[in-house]
Amino acid sequence: MNNSAGAxxxxxxxxxxxxxxxxxxGVDFAVAPGRLTAILGPNGCGKSTLLRTLAGLQxxxxxxxxxxxRPIARMGSKALARVVSVLAQNxxxxxxxxxxxxxxQGRYPHRGLFSMWSSSDQAAVDEALxxxxxxxxxxxxxxxLSGGQRQRAWIAMTLAQQGEILLLDEPTTFxxxxxxxxxxxxxxxxxxxxxxxxxxxHDLNLAAEFAGEVVLMREGEIRARxxxxxxxxxxxxxxxxxxxxxxxxxxxxxxxxxxxxAPQ
Amino acid sequence: xxALALVALSLWSLTVGASAIPLRDLITALTDPYGASRDSxxxxxxxxxxLLAALSAGSALAVAGAIMQALTGNPLADPxxxxxxxxxAFAIVTVLSLTRIPAGPELVWVGFLGAAxxxxxxxxxxxxxxxxxxxxxxxxxxxxxxxxxxSLTTTVLLHDxxxxxxxxxxxxxxxxxxxxxxxxxxxxYLLVALAVAVSLASQxxxxxxxxxxxxxxxxxxxxxxxxxxxxxxxxxxxAVVVAGPLGFVGLVVPHIARMSAGPDYRWTIPLCLLGGAMxxxxxxxxxxxxxxxxxxxxxxxxVIGAPFFIHLxxxxxxxxxxxxxxx
Numbered sequence: 001m002n003n004s005a006g007a008x009x010x011x012x013x014x015x016x017x018x019x020x021x022x023x024x025x026g027v028d029f030a031v032a033p034g035r036l037t038a039i040l041g042p043n044g045c046g047k048s049t050l051l052r053t054l055a056g057l058q059x060x061x062x063x064x065x066x067x068x069x070r071p072i073a074r075m076g077s078k079a080l081a082r083v084v085s086v087l088a089q090n091x092x093x094x095x096x097x098x099x100x101x102x103x104x105q106g107r108y109p110h111r112g113l114f115s116m117w118s119s120s121d122q123a124a125v126d127e128a129l130x131x132x133x134x135x136x137x138x139x140x141x142x143x144x145l146s147g148g149q150r151q152r153a154w155i156a157m158t159l160a161q162q163g164e165i166l167l168l169d170e171p172t173t174f175x176x177x178x179x180x181x182x183x184x185x186x187x188x189x190x191x192x193x194x195x196x197x198x199x200x201x202h203d204l205n206l207a208a209e210f211a212g213e214v215v216l217m218r219e220g221e222i223r224a225r226x227x228x229x230x231x232x233x234x235x236x237x238x239x240x241x242x243x244x245x246x247x248x249x250x251x252x253x254x255x256x257x258x259x260x261x262a263p264q
Numbered sequence: 265x266x267a268l269a270l271v272a273l274s275l276w277s278l279t280v281g282a283s284a285i286p287l288r289d290l291i292t293a294l295t296d297p298y299g300a301s302r303d304s305x306x307x308x309x310x311x312x313x314x315l316l317a318a319l320s321a322g323s324a325l326a327v328a329g330a331i332m333q334a335l336t337g338n339p340l341a342d343p344x345x346x347x348x349x350x351x352x353a354f355a356i357v358t359v360l361s362l363t364r365i366p367a368g369p370e371l372v373w374v375g376f377l378g379a380a381x382x383x384x385x386x387x388x389x390x391x392x393x394x395x396x397x398x399x400x401x402x403x404x405x406x407x408x409x410x411x412x413x414x415s416l417t418t419t420v421l422l423h424d425x426x427x428x429x430x431x432x433x434x435x436x437x438x439x440x441x442x443x444x445x446x447x448x449x450x451x452x453y454l455l456v457a458l459a460v461a462v463s464l465a466s467q468x469x470x471x472x473x474x475x476x477x478x479x480x481x482x483x484x485x486x487x488x489x490x491x492x493x494x495x496x497x498x499x500x501x502x503a504v505v506v507a508g509p510l511g512f513v514g515l516v517v518p519h520i521a522r523m524s525a526g527p528d529y530r531w532t533i534p535l536c537l538l539g540g541a542m543x544x545x546x547x548x549x550x551x552x553x554x555x556x557x558x559x560x561x562x563x564x565x566x567v568i569g570a571p572f573f574i575h576l577x578x579x580x581x582x583x584x585x586x587x588x589x590x591x
Contacts, residue, residue, distance in 0.1 A: 031434070055480065056479075056481055057476060057480065075482075076482075077479065077482045077483065077484050078484075080482065081480065081481055081482025082482070085480065086480040087480070088476040088477060088480060089480055091474070091476070091477055092474070093473070094472050094527040095472065095522070095527065096522065096523075096526050096527050098526070099529045101526070101527070101528060102467075103475075105469070105470060105473060105481060106481065108470055108481040108483060109482035111482060112461070113464075142584075158480075161481070161482075203340075211482035
């Protein structure tokens with residue numbers, strides 16, 4: 001990989017929010033390196049805010065986020081972006097921007113003010129297009145793509161940053177089931193290729209199927225974490241989501257499957 | 265191509281006016297800057313300063329508009345719409361009225377100050393509230409501050425008939441009666457600001473992806489927003505000194521540039537530079553050529569620009585509604 005190998009992203013007693021009552025309340029969290037972690041929780045539980053604060057998109061109100069032991073608040077924005085790349089929720093590209101244009105933007109943190117486009121920039125872009133299967137779309141405008149293709153193009157942009165850690169905020173929301181699987185399959189492939197991935201997800205069963213580790217949040221706190229098998233139990237679903245559910249095992253993959261019961 | 269067209273248009277504009285100068289005489293006169301012929305005097309005292317004023321103001325406003333659109337994430341942003349031009353105009357009119365100094369190149373600093381103050385006021389007003397700065401709030405703030413400043417400018421002018429005569433045409437956006445000694449110093453400011461804008465073009469592309477994405481890519485938003493705002497203020501402030509608060513150039517030209525070459529600012533900025541100069545020159549010259557009348561360029565530009573603005577606004581709201589209902 002690159003020189004930042006082994007840099008671990010952690011949060012210590014992290015509080016964050018939007019000026020009012022804190023949305024993330026005293027979270028301690030170390031991102032598991034080389035794994036795919038899914039953050040789950042009901043709406044408003046602070047999962048996106050936690051991800052955004054880990055990415056440096058939002059300031060911590062208390063506590064801090066560190067990368068390889070260094071507080072990210074004291075890192076330069078480009079230095080951080082060379083290790084941690086983030087895909088915000090519902091990103092919209094400017095009209096007529098092509099996939100190639102977008103992915104080339106991923107080289108921003110590696111380029112000086114007046115530096116020329118280098119062969120290593122081009123190699124990183126080609127690799128990102130290759131890994132996400134978007135090379136054949138490079139000249140297409142973003143707005144002409146399907147939801148799944150568009151999301152893969154955004155992920156390609158974050159890959160061109162060549163960071164070790166990828167933070168994705170609800171990358172599958174608004175996609176139909178086939179496109180959700182397409183994007184999650186890509187994300188799993190990236191984690192298997194050595195990337196550390198943290199993603200906010202809505203769908204419990206997709207998280208159980210794809211993630212190596214799940215984190216369950218409620219009211220700004222982490223209430224359970226572990227492998228899907230450990231953390232997604234009838235007890236935690238009741239406690240975190242207020243959900244009465246039957247948890248069974250997928251006979252093909254061995255992953256837990258949550259079957260919610262309708263409220264009586 | 266575009267550059268050649270601009271040269272041709274420039275030559276044509278020099279031939280058109282109260283007294284027509286045929287192209288052959290134009291070339292004779294052009295090669296003889298200190299000549300005493302009538303053509304030569306008209307050319308160097310009247311037409312050439314006016315041509316340079318049109319080119320400078322047009323390219324400055326178009327590039328300023330393009331940068332503002334990247335900065336605010338708002339395709340309807342324009343130095344006129346966001347109150348920056350009105351701020352520069354108000355500051356200049358107030359200083360002229362209070363001090364009675366003759367209008368001169370020093371006024372550009374007053375213009376900068378007015379433009380910067382208005383831009384800060386619009387930004388402050390536009391970022392009040394919990395959601396921070398949104399494009400819509402920014403435009404509303406721009407319209408409010410801009411209208412207020414225009415009313416104040418009118419008030420100053422109405423109470424001061426001396427100033428009124430001097431600047432009446434200028435406040436509508438006019439290129440009439442420019443002197444070489446006024447225009448040339450402005451051009452040096454503009455060339456610096458435009459050179460900076462061209463060399464930083466790729467930063468504006470990243471900025472135009474929106475705050476979240478730009479920050480995620482490691483762009484120092486506070487720095488680049490400040491740099492962009494400073495360039496806009498320099499461009500718009502100078503353009504206002506040259507041509508008055510000329511609207512719509514900064515809206516129309518960047519759109520056409522993006523439609524023809526895509527959203528990469530390394531193309532947008534140079535295209536705006538040429539296109540803005542061309543559109544402004546055309547708007548200034550056409551009434552002289554077709555109607556034999558000297559109409560302030562601001563009026564012609566509004567006739568061209570207002571329908572364009574409505575078209576853009578309608579198209580955008582149309583698209584937003586299309587998600588809810590088939591449009």
